[in-house]
Amino acid sequence: MTQPRGTQPAQTRPTSTTDGARAYPAADAPGDGVPEEFTELPEATVARLPEYLRALHSFAEAGHETVSSEALAAAAGVNSAKLRKDLSHLGSYGTRGVGYEVGVLVDQIESVLGLTERRAVALVGVGNLGHALAGYAGFASRGFRFAALVDADPARVGERINGLPVHHIDDIESVVRDHGIQIAVVATPVHAAQAVADRLVAAGVTSILNFAPCVLTVPDGVDVRKVDLAIELQILSFHERRKALTGATGSHPIVPRPSANGSVPNGAVPL
Amino acid sequence: MTQPRGTQPAQTRPTSTTDGARAYPAADAPGDGVPEEFTELPEATVARLPEYLRALHSFAEAGHETVSSEALAAAAGVNSAKLRKDLSHLGSYGTRGVGYEVGVLVDQIESVLGLTERRAVALVGVGNLGHALAGYAGFASRGFRFAALVDADPARVGERINGLPVHHIDDIESVVRDHGIQIAVVATPVHAAQAVADRLVAAGVTSILNFAPCVLTVPDGVDVRKVDLAIELQILSFHERRKALTGATGSHPIVPRPSANGSVPNGAVPL
DNA sequence: AAATGTGAAGACGTTCACAGCG
DNA sequence: CGCTGTGAACGTCTTCACATTT
Numbered sequence: 001m002t003q004p005r006g007t008q009p010a011q012t013r014p015t016s017t018t019d020g021a022r023a024y025p026a027a028d029a030p031g032d033g034v035p036e037e038f039t040e041l042p043e044a045t046v047a048r049l050p051e052y053l054r055a056l057h058s059f060a061e062a063g064h065e066t067v068s069s070e071a072l073a074a075a076a077g078v079n080s081a082k083l084r085k086d087l088s089h090l091g092s093y094g095t096r097g098v099g100y101e102v103g104v105l106v107d108q109i110e111s112v113l114g115l116t117e118r119r120a121v122a123l124v125g126v127g128n129l130g131h132a133l134a135g136y137a138g139f140a141s142r143g144f145r146f147a148a149l150v151d152a153d154p155a156r157v158g159e160r161i162n163g164l165p166v167h168h169i170d171d172i173e174s175v176v177r178d179h180g181i182q183i184a185v186v187a188t189p190v191h192a193a194q195a196v197a198d199r200l201v202a203a204g205v206t207s208i209l210n211f212a213p214c215v216l217t218v219p220d221g222v223d224v225r226k227v228d229l230a231i232e233l234q235i236l237s238f239h240e241r242r243k244a245l246t247g248a249t250g251s252h253p254i255v256p257r258p259s260a261n262g263s264v265p266n267g268a269v270p271l
Numbered sequence: 272m273t274q275p276r277g278t279q280p281a282q283t284r285p286t287s288t289t290d291g292a293r294a295y296p297a298a299d300a301p302g303d304g305v306p307e308e309f310t311e312l313p314e315a316t317v318a319r320l321p322e323y324l325r326a327l328h329s330f331a332e333a334g335h336e337t338v339s340s341e342a343l344a345a346a347a348g349v350n351s352a353k354l355r356k357d358l359s360h361l362g363s364y365g366t367r368g369v370g371y372e373v374g375v376l377v378d379q380i381e382s383v384l385g386l387t388e389r390r391a392v393a394l395v396g397v398g399n400l401g402h403a404l405a406g407y408a409g410f411a412s413r414g415f416r417f418a419a420l421v422d423a424d425p426a427r428v429g430e431r432i433n434g435l436p437v438h439h440i441d442d443i444e445s446v447v448r449d450h451g452i453q454i455a456v457v458a459t460p461v462h463a464a465q466a467v468a469d470r471l472v473a474a475g476v477t478s479i480l481n482f483a484p485c486v487l488t489v490p491d492g493v494d495v496r497k498v499d500l501a502i503e504l505q506i507l508s509f510h511e512r513r514k515a516l517t518g519a520t521g522s523h524p525i526v527p528r529p530s531a532n533g534s535v536p537n538g539a540v541p542l
Numbered sequence: 543a544a545a546t547g548t549g550a551a552g553a554c555g556t557t558c559a560c561a562g563c564g
Numbered sequence: 565c566g567c568t569g570t571g572a573a574c575g576t577c578t579t580c581a582c583a584t585t586t
Contacts, residue, residue: 044577050505054484077486081579088547096546096585113505114512132403138484142501182511206514207507213325213409215348223510225503230413232496234321234384236478239494240453241385243477315555352557359569367563367568
């Protein structure tokens with residue numbers, strides 16, 4: 001557990017095999033009592049479970065009691081083989097000839113993702129973006145609640161956003177401890193982000209969602225995910241340029257018939 | 272070019288090998304005049320170039336004229352072998368025994384990403400999140416400008432955000448055409464997102480950055496990238512649960528010594 | 543008959559380790 | 565001697581195709 005290791009793989013799934021201890025085959029971990037029968041979940045699978053969960057919820061709302069891998073896969077934007085393999089890692093929750101029970105699958109995935117009780121999240125940086133995040137209803141409906149808002153600007157402290165008071169960053173330690181917060185969202189300017197992350201970690205936070213366009217360095221055992229809006233656009237820009245160079249006519253897609261979707265067919269792209 | 276194909280691989284790099292035509296070996300594409308010597312860029316590399324670019328800019332600001340792969344890799348949060356391999360796909364822009372020239376690399380990457388001139392972007396949905404995006408300075412400084420804001424709410428039309436007027440969605444076609452927009456950001460509620468995407472595509476948009484938590488179906492040749500904030504938190508939640516189950520003590524990271532960073536060491540994760 | 547679960551094959555991505563150049 | 569560039573090894577992820585089950 002002390003090797004050179006990727007930092008903030010942004011969208012990119014992290015990889016790299018740690019030293020020994022090929023990640024416990026079932027029960028034998030320190031905490032023990034770890035669910036049996038399935039032992040490891042591929043990171044790529046973990047990243048897709050939330051999408052399946054969202055799709056399942058919409059099937060549930062539509063009144064479906066079962067779904068086929070085909071239907072669920074389509075709703076989640078993946079192919080059905082992948083979906084089945086992903087779900088098989090959770091154990092077997094499907095019935096051959098029928099499909100999956102929506103309710104059972106929802107429970108299973110929520111349990112695996114640790115969403116059985118609403119998690120308290122702290123938001124640091126109530127500027128432009130932070131303000132919007134604080135008001136975003138999507139968090140509440142999908143397993144999270146902002147337990148605390150924090151900012152460095154004294155003028156903002158005391159202000160209420162969505163009913164929540166803004167605390168000063170100097171109180172971050174007590175805020176984290178009082179609410180038992182493990183996950184924090186960093187939406188500060190770049191220049192403040194690393195210092196904020198350090199304080200969060202020192203206070204006990206073990207997962208950070210970083211919106212500041214910079215790499216955060218954190219201790220081992222702390223997870224960071226990064227969302228960088230400009231990077232997403234730059235990736236799209238690359239593909240625009242590629243399309244222009246390879247001769248798409250620009251105004252209309254090459255293949256006019258709306259079918260599945262675009263998103264880079266090839267693993268590699270001609271320049 | 273008409274096979275079953277992944278839809279919206281969100282953070283996940285798309286894959287799947289198209290039929291014949293193993294993506295043109297250099298010049299032989301319709302448009303031709305395609306830069307020589309390098310022929311294909313792995314999608315994983317494309318996704319990292321923006322991060323390198325950001326790191327390079329900060330080296331440039333600090334007055335450095337050259338960087339070693341080691342230093343640049345650290346700043347971008349990857350390991351140096353990966354960085355060198357990525358850059359080698361662009362041709363050789365380093366000097367052995369010395370490193371890379373910052374200015375040259377910046378130009379090269381910007382050119383590959385199609386950032387040589389500022390791209391006009393349309394933003395649809397000026398609600399909570401859209402409003403914040405419209406005001407986000409990070410876009411402007413990294414190759415983009417919002418050329419138009421669009422919303423469905425008549426009450427919002429005419430309003431000015433950041434100096435830009437909000438147009439009605441019924442004018443979307445003319446807005447796209449007038450500004451020659453290829454890239455659009457969708458920040459509408461879920462229920463409107465697909466219809467908006469359809470209209471954008473019909474008007475000529477070929478890349479969409481989707482903030483609505485749903486899968487968009489678009490024609491072949493159109494690229495979609497998705498940013499889902501709740502999904503990011505759910506992935507972190509999974510890792511929190513994993514840490515709890517495998518016996519981390521919760522309040523403080525297992526390995527107290529701040530080193531590289533966290534972000535899931537293993538490709539697979541014990542449950 | 544329909545749809546899941548899964549071995550096996552293949553594509554892709556990462557890392558190693560060193561040859562080769564400046 | 566230092567650092568880049570890269571072949572080769574390795575690991576991971578995806579896809580295929582079919583045996584298996586209800």
